[in-house]
Amino acid sequence: MRKILLMCMMSLGAMASAQIFVNEGFEGSSLPTGWASTTTGTGTTSTPSGYGVEAGTVCEGSKAVYKNIYKLVYTGWNLTYTSAVSNGTALDYSFKYLAKPYSSTNVVEGTVAADYSIDGGVTWVDLLAPVVLNSPTNPIPCTTVSGTIPAGVIPAGADFRFRLKSTSSTTADFYMGFDDVKLSQVLSNPPVCTTVSAPAAAATAISVTPTITWASAAYTTGYTLNLGTTPGGTDVINGLDVGNVTSYVVPAANTLNYSTQYYVTVIPKNNIGSATGCTSSSFTTRAIPCPSVSAPASSATAVSLTPAFTWSAVTGATGYKLSIGTTAGGTDILNNSDLGNVLTYTYAQAPTLNYNTKYYYTLNSYSASSNSTSCSERNFTTKTLCPSVTAPASSATGVSITPTFTWTANTDATGYRISIGTTAGATDILNNVDVGNVLTYVYNGTALNYNTKYFYTVNAYNGAIASIGCSERSFTTKTLCPSVTAPASSATGVSVTPTFTWTANTDATGYRISIGTTAGATNVLNNVDVGNVLTYTLGAPLAYGVKYFYTINAYNATATSVGCTERSFTTLTLCPTVSAPVSNAAGVSLTPTFTWAAVNNVTGYRISIGTTSGGTDVLNSFDVGNVLTYTLPTPLNNSTQYYYTIVGYIGTQVSTGCSERSFFTICTSTNVPYTLDFENVTIPLLPGCSTAINSGTGNVWTSEAGYAPFDTTGKVLRYKWSTSAAANTWFFTQGINLVAGTSYTIKYKYANSGTTYAEKLKVAYGTSADVSGMTNPIADYPNIVDGVIHQESLTFTPPTSGVYYFGFQAYSITNRFYLMVDDINIDLTASLATSENVKAKNDIKVYPNPFADVLNISDVSNVRSISVVDISGKLVKTFDKPESTLHLGGLNSGMYLVILNMKDGSKQTIKAIKK
Incomplete structure (x- = not known):
């Protein structure tokens, strides 16, 4: 039974006779008008969880x-109905409740209750006192609660409320459900008409056993159904009482007619009477369906020329019609031929079907009122008259030039014909020659060519009927080409006077050789006849280091080989094996020495050097003579990549294709202050004298256009993101001169571009620009995940004087990177103020500081000697017999370290600044 809200007010003229009337089954997807849902607890949604079978x-x-409802989230749920149309009579009520655990590990534990109010919810009267629910594992099935509120208890026009309540314990987790709520006061007026919702008005293609549905009408206790073939007609169903439901299914025993228009009228009623003036709604039933065909199967092959068609019966059909054609949609064999009310039909009439032919057919059903439409077209192909050919096998090779053709018999055939051609479909050798009713045929016509592809077809016939569509096959006759053994195909290092060798072809009486410098060319030898031999040595030498292409053909008195394989070989190279500089070497001298190994027979070597790949702007094929080493006399540029090639020659023959190599010249170190901001770097190259090393599986550091949170107009050092790739990637600065015992400050910025992935960065320095050299850690940031710029300023003191490299490491096993570094600055830690006097541990002072030309020392009695060192670590001044006044006018402006070598063997270092 369909259940839906049935409370509404009558018309404005019937307000005085309105009453509370509810018949609600919650079959929709939202609460009906008049209902409200509220909850207690910490849950945020008061609406029902849903409508269905979860409870x-x-x-x-x-x-x-x-x-x-569960635990302390939804501790209680109220479902309340409100109405102000009471007529003061008794109210019959009933409802059903049900519950089910949320899952197999949860329990139903709580209460269910019901009450009502006649003063808008100020006071409540129990209809069902709280019932304890306790079902740890099993659902609580539908339980019905019903009763009557006596007449006069709910005054006419009262603000009436009916409430269903449930609660959960602190350990419960279950679905609470309510269903089939019915509230009914004494009816005082008949219902109004309803509207049919299905089939929709004027709908077509409706089932012949349709489901008729309608909207519920207020104050209704039942419905009467009429169905006819005219508006308001009752010739099919007349006044059928279907009960208090909102749907009716026409039974199969009373199937409607196909392709027929029907009119349905639904009349609501109650104990007062029936609605009046209700109109009918029309719909048209579907056309009779297509039969389900079982034979011939769709796309069937080898079907008899008198095929049998079979199909299953269609309910209501009085007959079937068949169409057959030779094209899709065609009816040239049968055109909608009426077969009668049968389920099988054998075609055995004119025109006779052909062998190996595709036919298309469609089977339709019909009744007195309808014909099936759009039934599927199927096809089948009749059996073939073609024989099954066994030789030559399709695409066979090495076939005799007088081939034998064989096939197996086709029982319908009375003879066979053969066609042979030099192209697909051609018949220029044999044109459908009748060989009689045999199963083998030896070709003895005009001799076929060697190594040639031929196409052939064997057809059959039966009287005047010939096979059609028989498969064309091909075969290739045996070759006259010899089997070449030397030079091996693609051989290298071959003599410039090579020897060619091959094995005999028994059909050949001689051989010819062609050689060229490109594929297919004959510019060295053009089909030169070498006689009936199996070896040939080239007289005139070929060029060194050149690739040649060659073909050896055979011939006899009647034919010349065709399609013989072309091979290639490359002659001995004059390119030397270069040992220095190593390809991609770094830190190479500005006047590098080139070395290589000797090449046999070479009389000299030439060197080309350029600043670009293939370039010769430094040296252009410079002849260095027959030597194995050469030192460049003119210095190259500092920190620059160069490309070079060394070639050998013999007389006028110069080697070709020699490998080009590259190297990087040495990069000199720099002094502090050192600044690196990447602004003048060509993307994606790194700054001069810096390097990047990747020891993991991710990408490497490169310079990039600015990324947030850095400004978008500048450039940064960036580690590119690589999907889930492990990383161990370093960036190293240029070498920087540092002095032992001196305090330096390194400043830099770092950031990531977002907050999704935690970035990881280490900073260190050491004496070589590689991972193992980074022995002095400065900082480690293992969790950069805030997406903002960080600016660091850290001090450090190198353990010894020398050249140091600073490294920035992106490291991770699973994280992804958008890691950036910028504005690297290395300088001495905070310079001395103008008025500052530096004081040694034994109270020795130097002044003034900064100084102009003279620096005074307060006490030299315990000083053995004094050394003055500049910031790069270079010794610039020594005083073996120190005095209290040091004359330093010859020094440049800048910071210096004044080292006091004490008589007790200790040392004291004082920073001083010269103006």
Whole structure:
């Protein structure tokens, strides 16, 4: 039974006779008008969890309203109905409740209750005192509660409220459901008409056993159904009482006619009477369906020339019609031929079907009122008259030039014909020659060519009927080409006077050789006849280091080989094996020495050097003579990549294709202050004298256009993101001169571009620009995940004087990177103020500081000697017999370290600044 809200007011003229009337099964997807849902607890959604079967098997229909209440989240749920149309009579009420655990590990534990109010919810009267629910594992099935509120208790026009309540314990987790709520006061007026919702008005293609549905009408206790073939007609169903439901299915025993228009009228009623003036709604039933065909199967092959068609019966059909054609949609064999009310038909009439032919057919059903439409077209192909050919095998090679053709018999055939051609479909050798009713044929016509592809077809016939569409096959006759053994195909290092060798072809009486410098060319030898031999040595030498292409053909008195394989070989190279500089070497001298190994027979070597790949702007094929080493006399540029090639020559023959190599010249170190901001770097190259090393599986550091949070107009050092790739990537600065015992400050910025992935960065320095050299850690940032710029300023003191490299490491096993570094600055830690006097541990002072030309020392009695060192670590001044006044006018402006070598063997270092 369909259940839906049935409370509404009558018309404005009938307000005085309105009453509370509810028949609600919650079959929709939202609460009906007049209902409200509220909850207690910490849950944020007061609406029901849904409408369906989550609370268990519904009581009637297909849905119940339910709410998941559990623990302290939803501790209680109220479902309240409100009405102000009481007529003061007694109110019959009933409802059903059900519950089910949320899952197999949860329990139903709580209460269910019901009450009502006649003062808008100020005071409440129990209809069902709280019932304890306790079902740890099993659902609580539909339980019905019913009763009557006596007449006069709910005054006419009262603000009436009916409430369903449930609660959960602190350990419960279950679905609470309510269904089939019925509230009914004494009816005082008949219902109004309803509207049919299905089939939709004027709908077509409707089932012949349709489901008729309609909207519920207020104050209704039942419905009468009429169905006819005219508006308001009752010739099919006349006044059928279907009960208090909102749907009716026409039974199969009373199937409607196909392709027929029907009119349905639904009349609501109650104990007062029936609605009047209700109109009918029309719909048209579907056309009779197509039969289900079983034979011939769709796309069937080898079908008899008198095929049998079979199909299953269609309910209501009085006959079937068949169409057959030779094209899709065609009817040239049968055109909608009426077969009668049968389920099988054998075609055995004119025109006779052909062998190996595709036919298309369609089977339709019909009745007195309808014909099937758009039935599927199927096809089948009749059996073939073609024989099954066994030789030559399709695409066979090495076939005799007088081939034998064989095939197996076709029982329908009385003879066979053969066609042979030099192209697909051609018949220029044999044109459908009748060989009689035999199963083998030896070709003895005009001799076929060697190594040639031929196409052939064997057809059959039966009287005047010839096979069609028989498969064309091909074969290739045996070759006259010899089997070449030397030079091996693609051989290298071959003599410039090579020897060619091959094995005999028994059909050949001689051989010819062609040689060229490109594929297919004959510019060295053009089909030169070498006689009936199996070896040939080239007289005139070929060029060194050149690739040649050659073909050896055979011939006899009647034929010349065709399609013989072309091979290639490359002659001995004059390119030397270069040992220095190593390809891609770094830190190479500005006047590098080139070395290589000797090449046999070479009389000299030439060197080319350029600043670009293939370039010769430094040296252009410079002849260095027959030597194995050469030192460049003119210095190259500092920190620059160069490309070079060394070639050998013999007389006028110069080697070709020699490998080009490259190297990087040495990069000199720099002094502090050192600044690196990447602004003048060509993307994606790194700054001069810096390097990047990747020891993991990710990408490497490169310079990039600015990324947030850095400004978008500048450039940064960036580690590119690589999907889930492990990283161990370093960036190293240029070498920087540092002095032992001196405090330096390194400043830099770092950031990531977002907050999704935690970035990881280490900073260190050491004496070589590689991973193992980074022995002095400065900082480690293992969790950069805030997406903002960080600016660091850290001090450090190198353990010894020398050249140091600073490294920035992106490291991770699983993280992804958008890691950036910028504005690297290395300088002495905070310079001395103008008025500052530096004081040694034994109270020795130097002044003034900064100084102009003279620096005074307060006490030299315990000083053995004094050394003055500049910031790069270079010794610039020594005083073996120190005095209290040091004359330093010859020094440049800048910071210096004044080292006091004490008589007790200790040392004291004082910073001083010269103006």
